Amino acid sequence: MRTALLLLFTLAVVAIPGSLLPQRPVAPIRVSDWKAANPAVADLYERLGLFDVYHSPWFAAVYLLLMISLIGCIVPRIGVYVRALSTPPPRTPRHLHRLPAQASGTTALSADEALDAGEALLRSKRFRVRRDGESVAAERGYLREFGNILFHLSFVIMLVGLGWNSLWGYKGEVITVEGQAFSNNLTQYDDFTAGAAFKPADLAPFTVWIDRFTAKFETGEVQRGAARVFSADVRVAHADGSPETATIEVNEPLVVDGTQIHLVGHGYAPVVTVTDPTGQVAFSGPVVFLPQDGNFTSMGVVKVPDARPQYLGFEGFFLPTAVVDDQGPRSVFPDALQPEMFLTVWAGEPRTETGLPESVYSLNKTGLTQMRTPDGTLVTFKIAPGQIVDLPDGSKLSFDDWRRWTKLQVSYEPGLWLVIASVLLAVAGVSASLYIRPRRLWLRVRPDADGALRVEAGGLDRAESATGLADDVDELAAAAGVPHPDARDGVEGPGVAEVAATDDDDSTPASPAAAQEVAR
Known part of the structure; x- marks a missing residue:
């Protein structure tokens, strides 16, 4: 266990770079920017795998060692627990009056009747009972140790589930404009990460159409502009072609063939048409602009590589509720109440297609x-929906309309159910270890010096915080025919050293901390 705790601490330490440095699976552009800004250490960090910490060999090594350590801790404990289940309760100690809680008195019942009554009471309270001649020994609370084992075992199950997700799972993000569709294919993703055992053939074949995206914002004075409704009305086509309609909302993903589709973002896509000086439509369609603030001031570019005789590029902002004041052009509300675009124009010689990927959100100048x-x-110009701007070179740009785009996160986590199950098992294990009270009770009936039958009852808790021990001891004595116990001490008892000095091998130490020695 000490080794497991050390490895758990080590795992937390080696995960720190993943929080301090941008990670390639999540933010590849930020990684490139960081490396460009820190060239002195960029190569070293790359070799160490600090830009992909959670998939690095050294992180995996600590992860596997932690699992091995946990298994090495749990397996011996399971063996001990199984042996404890098959072992009867410990024999009755000789000096019951030295236990933390005890009661005694005479009984009018016969010895067998008193022992039978005590045994029946103990069994009714789900104690395991052992009867030896003139005494009865009982114990309960075996599930407490089972809870401890279950709690530790849940960590192993969780690591297995996380490893399963890491090897065979995948996660991708894609932006889809209203009226357009997305197919679960690698070429459709804007960003995609997968485990080492993933194969493209593992992608479930389906298509999702975004028919409509609805966004509503607070218009009152209190929390003005706060989000109220985000939902996407979609149609889904499965591999067999069967369609179905569905709605995706925040925290309410769509599940298609075991794949989860989450709604993680949205924004605006102005619909523009660019006509080049030759009169040909060089570009027409929606262009995704990325929001920069809470009022959805959005930045984007319109690339027109097919324009002739010059390549054209437009760069600027889309403002859903535009105002121009002393702060310049800006949006004052996230909904499209007065949409406008503010653009600048770039031109140059037509470019040769290289096939190399290029960001659609920035303009290579x-x-x-x-x-x-x-x-x-x-x-530079301002343009509203329905307007057309004539440019000096004879080209034209028209702002036809605007649509909303939706950012979807598509993920497949085959081990997620195992992770959830492990969390539930951990909670159950902790609950069992906290609320189940291991307890041992003993009852002895034997004649005293006057010839009367004397009953002695005693008890020992194996958990420091347990309560009610004295009441159980009194109840056990009463069941054996002692109406009013004439001695009881549920508060203090002699220490382990005193018991050891006066009792023989079958004695029971009074201290709960030494409870494991009872059977000896």
């Missing part, structure tokens, strides 16, 4: 210059 009017003024 290499070889481009900002467009100017004939008098040399930079071309």
